[in-house]
Amino acid sequence: MSTTTSPAPAAAAHETPAPPRSNQIMREILGGSAAISVLAVVLALIAGGILIILTDERVAETSGYFFSRPGDTLGAAWQAVSGAYSALFRGSVFNYATDRGFAIAIRPLLETLTFATPLIAAGLGVALAFRVGLFNIGGRGQMLIAAAAAGYVGAYIPMPPVLHLVVALVVGIIGGALWGGIVGLLKARTGAHEVIVTIMLNYIAFYLVSFLLRTPGALQAPGQNNPKSGPMLESAVYPSLLGPQYSLDLGFILVIVATIYVWYLLNRSAMGFQFRAVGENPHAAQVAGINVKSVYVKVMLIAGALVGLAGVQQVLGNFTGGFAAGLDAGIGFDAITVALLGRSKPWGVFFAGILFGALKAGSFTMQSSEGIPVDIVLVVQSFIVLFIAAPPLVRAIFRLPTPDSTFQWRKPAIDRKAEVSK
Amino acid sequence: MTAAPVTTAPASTVPGAPGSIAVKSWKAPIAFAIFTLIAIVLFFVVGRGDKEGNPTTIYRLSEPRDAIQLPPLELGLAETTIVVTILMVAATVGAFLLARAAIKVPLWLTTIFAVLFLVGFLTWAAAGATVPMIGLLAGALTVSTPLIFGSLGGVISERVGVVNIAIEGQLLGGAFMAAMLGTLTGNPFVGLLGAMVAGAAVSFVLAAFAIKYLVDQVIVGVVLNVLVLGLTSFLYSTVMVPNAETFNSPEKFERIAIPLLSDIPVLGPILFRQTVIVYLMYLAIFLVWFGLFKTRWGLRLRSVGEHPTAADTVGINVRATRFWNVLLAGAIVGGGGAFFTLAAVGSFGKDMTNGAGFIALAAVIFGRWDPIRATLASLLFGFATNLQSTLSIVGSPVPSEFMLMLPYVVTIVAVAGFVGLSRAPAASGKPYLKA
Numbered sequence: 001m002s003t004t005t006s007p008a009p010a011a012a013a014h015e016t017p018a019p020p021r022s023n024q025i026m027r028e029i030l031g032g033s034a035a036i037s038v039l040a041v042v043l044a045l046i047a048g049g050i051l052i053i054l055t056d057e058r059v060a061e062t063s064g065y066f067f068s069r070p071g072d073t074l075g076a077a078w079q080a081v082s083g084a085y086s087a088l089f090r091g092s093v094f095n096y097a098t099d100r101g102f103a104i105a106i107r108p109l110l111e112t113l114t115f116a117t118p119l120i121a122a123g124l125g126v127a128l129a130f131r132v133g134l135f136n137i138g139g140r141g142q143m144l145i146a147a148a149a150a151g152y153v154g155a156y157i158p159m160p161p162v163l164h165l166v167v168a169l170v171v172g173i174i175g176g177a178l179w180g181g182i183v184g185l186l187k188a189r190t191g192a193h194e195v196i197v198t199i200m201l202n203y204i205a206f207y208l209v210s211f212l213l214r215t216p217g218a219l220q221a222p223g224q225n226n227p228k229s230g231p232m233l234e235s236a237v238y239p240s241l242l243g244p245q246y247s248l249d250l251g252f253i254l255v256i257v258a259t260i261y262v263w264y265l266l267n268r269s270a271m272g273f274q275f276r277a278v279g280e281n282p283h284a285a286q287v288a289g290i291n292v293k294s295v296y297v298k299v300m301l302i303a304g305a306l307v308g309l310a311g312v313q314q315v316l317g318n319f320t321g322g323f324a325a326g327l328d329a330g331i332g333f334d335a336i337t338v339a340l341l342g343r344s345k346p347w348g349v350f351f352a353g354i355l356f357g358a359l360k361a362g363s364f365t366m367q368s369s370e371g372i373p374v375d376i377v378l379v380v381q382s383f384i385v386l387f388i389a390a391p392p393l394v395r396a397i398f399r400l401p402t403p404d405s406t407f408q409w410r411k412p413a414i415d416r417k418a419e420v421s422k
Numbered sequence: 423m424t425a426a427p428v429t430t431a432p433a434s435t436v437p438g439a440p441g442s443i444a445v446k447s448w449k450a451p452i453a454f455a456i457f458t459l460i461a462i463v464l465f466f467v468v469g470r471g472d473k474e475g476n477p478t479t480i481y482r483l484s485e486p487r488d489a490i491q492l493p494p495l496e497l498g499l500a501e502t503t504i505v506v507t508i509l510m511v512a513a514t515v516g517a518f519l520l521a522r523a524a525i526k527v528p529l530w531l532t533t534i535f536a537v538l539f540l541v542g543f544l545t546w547a548a549a550g551a552t553v554p555m556i557g558l559l560a561g562a563l564t565v566s567t568p569l570i571f572g573s574l575g576g577v578i579s580e581r582v583g584v585v586n587i588a589i590e591g592q593l594l595g596g597a598f599m600a601a602m603l604g605t606l607t608g609n610p611f612v613g614l615l616g617a618m619v620a621g622a623a624v625s626f627v628l629a630a631f632a633i634k635y636l637v638d639q640v641i642v643g644v645v646l647n648v649l650v651l652g653l654t655s656f657l658y659s660t661v662m663v664p665n666a667e668t669f670n671s672p673e674k675f676e677r678i679a680i681p682l683l684s685d686i687p688v689l690g691p692i693l694f695r696q697t698v699i700v701y702l703m704y705l706a707i708f709l710v711w712f713g714l715f716k717t718r719w720g721l722r723l724r725s726v727g728e729h730p731t732a733a734d735t736v737g738i739n740v741r742a743t744r745f746w747n748v749l750l751a752g753a754i755v756g757g758g759g760a761f762f763t764l765a766a767v768g769s770f771g772k773d774m775t776n777g778a779g780f781i782a783l784a785a786v787i788f789g790r791w792d793p794i795r796a797t798l799a800s801l802l803f804g805f806a807t808n809l810q811s812t813l814s815i816v817g818s819p820v821p822s823e824f825m826l827m828l829p830y831v832v833t834i835v836a837v838a839g840f841v842g843l844s845r846a847p848a849a850s851g852k853p854y855l856k857a
Contacts, residue, residue: 137640195587196783200780203780203827207827333644337648373656375652375655376652378652378655378656386631386649389642389645
């Protein structure tokens, strides 16, 4: 790391302290091409297919006489994979097998959007922190606290219809924001690494909410022994968007608004400029007069609020009958993969969320019709991220050309002019 | 940094400023004061109004089968809490005086303080009941064993410069492979070996992505945890559940009592009536400590983690050192994962490690990247977890969730720098690019 600062402006451009590693990673993830993303998804689906073939019973049976009749094995393998992925399609986009009309056939697509809603919200929270060079692994904790706060208001404090929903939503978002803000504050004040703090806060939130859920008078449903909250009051539940036959609710609109907000924040606002500057290089941002510590606190507050929106979605939209401590359903971690696949850009996260929502929605059809455990989604998802995170690996597999290493696209313009004039 | 001396040079002439030599650290006395306050509140404000008179807590120090029987220890609630509180106040005052004289609070004082707090707390929480000390401590060791393996692997990995968030995945992979191979071969030792290979395999992915493809280590670690969880859950549902007999009923390791040593009162039954995995753990703790600090291997490993460029300059192959040691770390953690299926439970279950890897990670940090301290931290966390289950049996006034939360709170306090200095190896998490 270069530490000297020369007064000459041209030299200074070269010798400012290099940004921390996480900031460079952020830049690499942003800079990757869309082709890599698509190829990563394809590779992950192939890997998932291999896993399906390896564990398929018919394939195992026919492979016993593979060398006498290889066609049987290959046929069985093809059936296993095509059966699985067509079930995935039927469960997530369009159920072409039904004969009950278009309204029923299109239901899986709306199901996908419903699954995508909390993923997008939480993904935005993770992505925003990424843009500042922070890893927000605390999605689970932020969701739980937000859900507990919103759930308490939604289930136990009666209010007039519209007001109730708004208050529950706001309280939940504040809960998530505060839980995220702790991380920003500790990072800014003491330099505590946000990865460790967020992981630890996840567990603290989990035990805290578990405690509240089994304490009568806190979150536990009155007269119940289970660690579960009471059902949400009718006035606090997200209204359905397309009628009761579809599960899509107001939450999806809120998520679209959130995406637009994050886009505006990052690309059109002064605060977003500061965020991106700190994300590019906190040392340079500091020199330019940006208060880096306050940016850390602010971004974690907003990130926590966005993840909190996902938590609120779970209690006021998806589990309105009362929630338990497992309400986050792994979304806090899925959000990391969503943010990575979306390259931490708001609309990228939006579509990545829909893709993972489709995987989730389809996995249940895959399990019911093909007997493939839903856990396959975790495998496919983690493969996608591994491939996305390692562009050189994908390039090596598909023999894509390496971007020319001699081309320095970040070289200051002033240097290039100097070279030309030579 | 050139900026640092410039700004601190004038400040260092001011006595007591951060730049001067006599550093007064108020963190320890403040921490003492907080715990003393907690103790006073618990013992005298909350109290045990639910118990009549002055209940006694009985500490049972031997089990019926022990060779040497010790009489149980009986502590009255009132006397114990008063004595403990007075001593804790004294220790706090002492710590403040030491801090004012700019003397670092010695470790023994902290240890005595912690033991005092614990005795007072236990006597208060279990008032009127019997605490089986052997069971409590032996159980704590059982809970701690995978944590210790995990933290040893974490220490090696981080000391060589690769952040290991994937401890959880390595433990889970180890547990799965141990159950699978242990059942298929009918030999737990093969299962243990398989667990080590599985842990090393997870490490291999981590090392390949982090060292070869320069992917961020935290991302790979997080994703690996999800991947291993997904893979083991998938294979558990498709392979193990339909054929539990052939794939998921491994023979467990037998407990072996070491002659003589196992007859030592209190300690013997806890430490020396254990399975092979625990004895291997003792060996591993010693070897990791000795290797890291007394051998050439350890010196090289640490230098690669602290200053890879310097290590490279003197001819150490940074990438190879990192690669092989991360693999070694994974093998150690994987061996710890075998403890779940071959010693503790006896079969694999979905997500059976249940966050143990993250507690081990916490222990690495709380133990300041030192194998002995990390082991002690693991023991502390294991003790807290097991204390919670023991207390829930005798009926404790503290909600179990808060006991379970303890390791995580303690870790946040540690990384926030309230307790001692928590400094990671300088190059941990940074890939090395040869210039």
